Amino acid sequence: MFPTPIEKRSRGAQITYQALVPLALIMWLLPLIAVAMFSIRPLADFTNGNYWGLPSSFEFFTNYGKVFLESDMPRYMLNSVLITVPTVIGAVALSCMTGFALGIYRFRGNLLIFFMFIAGNFVPFQILMVPVRDLTVSAGLYDTKLGLVLFHIAFQTGFCTLFMRNFIRALPFELIEAARVEGIAEWRIFWYIVLPLMKPAIAALSVLIFTFIWNDYFWAIVLTQGPDAQPVTAGITSFNSQFVAQYHLMSAGSIVAALPPVAMFFMMQRHFIAGLTLGAVK
């Protein structure tokens, strides 16, 4: 292990290290801690200039209650769910198929199609913006959740295909050859042999795509407009203009908006990190 394990160092070094880690963590998360502290303060603290002293009263329930009851926040959150979940399902389903085709079969153009997916996944969004917006408007899907979902599925298929194809490549190919010798149809090989083995990849991709799509802001402002379809990342700006300079409510709102991917991450941590670091180890 590198660096040298702390257990092998002196007692003093061990104690210093154990004190240093939480201290470093507090420094690292300082901006976030500041926001969390803002979100439980009463308005009076801000008007009195008491930003960093003890809160004059503890207003967790009032502030967060206001976010849920007196704003469009619940609607934006619901929109986010209704955009994110179908995208995850669509992109994962499509890429299971493309990944299978590119990972198992040898044919001309295989690598070319694979590289098209990878390259497309890296392009700047702005090169797609005008045509995609146009396409969405002319399909009558501007300012709808479906319009956003369709684009997200298509774009995420690039990254998901890269992921799935490499995962399938690492599966034991003998299994598939043995099935073919048995005369099993190709689609059955996909459904009964490959798909069950892809469960870890599906889990990892699902949490990753969930986070990516939940956090998307650019396409939300390009393809949607109001509380009917906008996800929470875009909605938070209208929320903030509703509560201008009321930092306690704006902070509480941001924390609520940020929470679902955070919860997802902590619940599915192993899968999340496995997905994110695919290829970091050979």
Next chain:
Amino acid sequence: MATAHDDMSWVRRNRMTLTPLLFLAPGVLFFLAYVIIPILQSFNISLYDWDGLGQATYVGLDNYRELATDRAFEISLWNNVKWLVLYLLAIPAGLLIALFLNQTIVGIRLYKSLFFFPFVISQVVVGLVFSWFYLPREGLLNAVLGVVGMDPINVLGDPTLATYGIIAAGLWPQTAYCMILYLTGLNAVDPEQIEAGRLDGAKGWRMLWHVILPQLKPATFIAFVVTIIGALRSFDLISIMTNGGPFGSTRVLSFYMFEKALSEYGFRMGYGSAIAVVLFLIMLVFIGYFLWSMYQDEKAARH
């Protein structure tokens, strides 16, 4: 009857071509319609003067000629360079934190997750968090500076500082991402090689440079890819923290393009597309390099 049988056997004979074709079709069609074709369309639109609704007029390379004399475009381009160079700091910073945390004390798993935390939050919230952090009166930054006895600064209100303030906010999640890549990489470092290095008397920096870093090469490659792409894609933070201001000093190409094509500054789709094409071509250099290295890997894997 006979033809049905023939059909069956035709399908059967060609199943190794048909199966991948059918499995690929939905994904590829979707991707073509929403990604590949729009790229080509953007190239085309950049040759027109178009407000997005009415008739488009062909103007040849006029949009590009205008870019050459556009001061705002020049500032955006320079800011992109700043982003690109400074964003790369996330890689050594991530490595540093990974080395710091690569221990086995009680609760280290939780510490690692909490260090990674900023990456999971949306850039919109990161932007808000940092703009409040930088607030001249209420912000924590100036509260801390005040304790150390320094004068308060208005990071986002100062045209010379604002871009750096936003980049710092961007480095926060990006460093966390690089950290997790390196933590995974460090986990897989071969202990025997470390032992051999120790026997040769390698310690500290020498060990890191000669033994550890070569083994972390795949992690470093991915860290470069995601950091470069992330730097050139920066949009959310700028939009949230300064909206391009003060005086347009924090615009980057991606943001300037959006402003020209879609925001209140007017619907100049052609001019916006020309900006997007420039950004795309810059990115293409990197994408080309990434694909080339992946292709080398693929070739090596086949032999």
